[in-house]
Amino acid sequence: MSEGVEQREGIVIRAGAGHCQVYVAPETWQCQVRGRLKKGPKQVQSLVVAGDRVRFEAVAGQGPDGREGVVEEVLPRRNRISRMAARRSGGRVEQVLMANLDQLVVVQSVRDPEPQTGFVDRLLAAALRFDVHGAVVVNKIDLCRDEASRRREMERWGYYRTLEVDVVPTSVATSEGVPELAALLAGKVSLLLGASGVGKSSLLNVLYPDLGLRVNEVTDRTGLGRHTTTHTELHAVTGGGFIADSPGLRGFDPWDIAPADIRAYFPDLETIALDCRFRGCLHRDEPGCGVKDAVARGRLPAWRHEAYLALLRDLEDRKRSAGY
Ligand SMILES: Nc1nc2c(ncn2[C@@H]2O[C@H](COP(=O)(O)OP(=O)(O)O)[C@@H](O)[C@H]2O)c(=O)[nH]1
Numbered sequence: 001m002s003e004g005v006e007q008r009e010g011i012v013i014r015a016g017a018g019h020c021q022v023y024v025a026p027e028t029w030q031c032q033v034r035g036r037l038k039k040g041p042k043q044v045q046s047l048v049v050a051g052d053r054v055r056f057e058a059v060a061g062q063g064p065d066g067r068e069g070v071v072e073e074v075l076p077r078r079n080r081i082s083r084m085a086a087r088r089s090g091g092r093v094e095q096v097l098m099a100n101l102d103q104l105v106v107v108q109s110v111r112d113p114e115p116q117t118g119f120v121d122r123l124l125a126a127a128l129r130f131d132v133h134g135a136v137v138v139n140k141i142d143l144c145r146d147e148a149s150r151r152r153e154m155e156r157w158g159y160y161r162t163l164e165v166d167v168v169p170t171s172v173a174t175s176e177g178v179p180e181l182a183a184l185l186a187g188k189v190s191l192l193l194g195a196s197g198v199g200k201s202s203l204l205n206v207l208y209p210d211l212g213l214r215v216n217e218v219t220d221r222t223g224l225g226r227h228t229t230t231h232t233e234l235h236a237v238t239g240g241g242f243i244a245d246s247p248g249l250r251g252f253d254p255w256d257i258a259p260a261d262i263r264a265y266f267p268d269l270e271t272i273a274l275d276c277r278f279r280g281c282l283h284r285d286e287p288g289c290g291v292k293d294a295v296a297r298g299r300l301p302a303w304r305h306e307a308y309l310a311l312l313r314d315l316e317d318r319k320r321s322a323g324y
Pocket residue numbers: 139140141142143170171172173174194195196197198199200201202203214215216217248
């Protein structure tokens with residue numbers, strides 16, 4: 001490093017091909033990513049992602065505010081959330097949605113759109129895999145048709161609390177649960193994930209009116225597993241912390257989980273599995289399976305077992321087609 005050149009450190013709030021925006025409170029810097037940095041591991045789709053802490057050098061700026069720089073170094077990541085993406089040239093590649101998070105907040109709505117079967121379960125499994133705390137927001141509870149359906153929803157989603165996952169029912173229409181959500185997000189770095197239309201932007205606009213996010217903006221019509229950049233964007237929010245409102249995500253194919261390993265990321269099944277006759281029981285068709293027995297006795301929700309089975313099947317299919 002040459003003397004007299006000022007090195008700065010900041011957090012990447014938005015990353016694109018070869019460039020990124022770096023936040024150093026209260027300023028945003030437009031940075032290029034050096035060529036030699038780009039020659040990173042080939043398996044990773046993007047070297048610099050939202051949430052990364054980087055060191056950069058200021059350069060004489062052309063832009064309106066003159067804050068331009070060149071990223072010199074990406075500091076080691078504390079954790080990340082990654083999914084499997086298709087590569088344009090064929091094959092699979094790791095797509096890091098975000099780095100250095102305090103929590104992954106999965107957002108669903110009770111209706112319009114309907115909750116996605118197994119989506120929350122696989123995201124929470126991925127959160128465990130990557131050492132990230134999980135939370136679930138169930139929005140639009142004002143759309144429950146009656147008290148009975150409301151009770152059913154509360155019970156259904158409340159199950160995740162047994163897994164040490166925060167569960168916050170909310171409604172933008174009635175403001176119910178909004179203070180609880182504010183408390184959940186305060187001072188933390190959070191990534192919000194959920195399908196288009198569940199109300200992510202609406203919720204954030206209620207909490208942080210200054211953000212002025214567009215509601216009803218559909219950013220990912222094409223579905224899942226695309227190689228296209230997801231444009232996770234971090235917002236520094238009042239009261240400290242950062243929120244990433246990602247584009248709608250319909251599916252999630254976790255990166256780097258071997259089929260036999262997913263049992264470790266379903267801790268409720270893992271506890272019951274102590275009752276399985278076989279130690280390596282995958283809780284499918286094995287005789288003497290404690291998990292199937294627990295479902296039959298109503299001690300484990302059937303949907304939870306089904307979500308596990310669906311993820312297991314997907315990971316096995318994937319392994320077979322990749323030929324490893
Ligand atoms: N009834 C009801 N509608 C909501 C609620 N939250 C959001 N919406 C509506 O759902 C639609 C999608 O919201 P948006 O915030 O764009 O969802 P996003 O795609 O997840 O960011 C909009 O028409 C919102 O007005 C809610 O709690 N209750």
